[in-house]
Amino acid sequence: MDRYAVVGNPIAQSKSPLIHSAFAEATSQSLSYERIESPLGQFAATVDAFRRAGGSGINVTAPFKLDAFAYATERSERAREAGAVNAMKFDGDRIIAENFDGVGLVRDVVVNLNCSLKGKRILMLGAGGATRGALAPIVAERPAVIVVANRTVQTARDVVAPYAATRVVACGLDELGAEQFDVVFNATSASLTAQLPAVSERVFAANAFAYELAYGKGLTPFLQLAQRAGVTRLADGVGMLAEQAAEAFLWWRGVRPNTAAVIERLTVPLM
Numbered sequence: 001m002d003r004y005a006v007v008g009n010p011i012a013q014s015k016s017p018l019i020h021s022a023f024a025e026a027t028s029q030s031l032s033y034e035r036i037e038s039p040l041g042q043f044a045a046t047v048d049a050f051r052r053a054g055g056s057g058i059n060v061t062a063p064f065k066l067d068a069f070a071y072a073t074e075r076s077e078r079a080r081e082a083g084a085v086n087a088m089k090f091d092g093d094r095i096i097a098e099n100f101d102g103v104g105l106v107r108d109v110v111v112n113l114n115c116s117l118k119g120k121r122i123l124m125l126g127a128g129g130a131t132r133g134a135l136a137p138i139v140a141e142r143p144a145v146i147v148v149a150n151r152t153v154q155t156a157r158d159v160v161a162p163y164a165a166t167r168v169v170a171c172g173l174d175e176l177g178a179e180q181f182d183v184v185f186n187a188t189s190a191s192l193t194a195q196l197p198a199v200s201e202r203v204f205a206a207n208a209f210a211y212e213l214a215y216g217k218g219l220t221p222f223l224q225l226a227q228r229a230g231v232t233r234l235a236d237g238v239g240m241l242a243e244q245a246a247e248a249f250l251w252w253r254g255v256r257p258n259t260a261a262v263i264e265r266l267t268v269p270l271m
């Protein structure tokens with residue numbers, strides 16, 4: 001039976017085994033999928049051992065997405081654009097790396113949630129790995145503008161630098177001013193500790209859409225802010241999680257699973 005795993009630290013919280021087992025059952029694929037907690041600084045040794053034991057591929061989660069980028073022998077364009085890796089497959093000595101976080105996010109927003117990004121004014125809060133992965137797929141949807149606002153402004157500037165020819169701009173959270181946005185993504189990790197990024201409720205335009213990348217946290221402080229601003233279209237990252245997993249599954253197994261059942265099973269109501 002082909003073996004897959006998700007590698008991170010910590011890893012007990014990961015929903016990936018549940019998701020991939022459900023996908024395998026629904027598509028009649030014979031595979032196993034486990035959690036592996038790698039010691040910090042030991043990503044390469046951990047994955048070497050998994051490959052020696054016959055592993056076919058892995059998902060990679062925090063804090064190893066950059067280690068996975070360095071470990072790969074081949075990187076897709078998406079992985080290179082993101083500078084980070086969230087899925088790998090092994091073929092003899094070849095270690096092939098991908099990043100499906102951004103395509104997963106865009107597919108959830110555009111297809112599942114029926115929110116076109118074309119011509120929209122987009123605010124991306126945060127400039128970490130998730131934003132790096134999301135920018136190229138969002139740019140491909142041809143929004144009017146993307147503003148990447150980060151607590152540490154230099155990080156936002158570094159993240160937007162490859163997009164100098166397009167309408168992607170960087171600023172500090174404290175520099176947002178009076179501009180309003182049609183779609184606001186919270187790609188900071190503030191919600192993981194129930195914190196609110198320092199942003200005003202004035203950033204939401206009328207009929208705005210607010211998307212929290214964290215999942216399973218219910219109504220986070222960011223979503224509460226959006227609600228106070230009158231935003232009615234709210235979502236969290238459960239669909240992004242399921243869609244990036246489906247992309248990895250397709251890449252590994254050649255069949256794309258339907259995500260609806262998994263999304264329904266993992267959804268925590270936004271209340």
Ligand code: NDP
Pocket residue numbers: 062101125126127128129130131150151152155186187188189190191192195196197198213214215237238240241242244
């Ligand atoms: P990183 O650690 O790479 O980046 C964290 C970002 O959050 C940085 O820009 C940091 O700013 C900012 N930040 C952290 N705390 C605060 C705060 N209190 N106020 C304002 N800004 C803050 O994280 P990731 O990019 O990997 O993840 C970001 C979020 O996306 C997480 O919630 C994660 O769970 C979610 N995610 C969801 C996925 C899904 O499938 N749904 C997939 C991947 C991520 P600074 O640079 O100033 O430190």
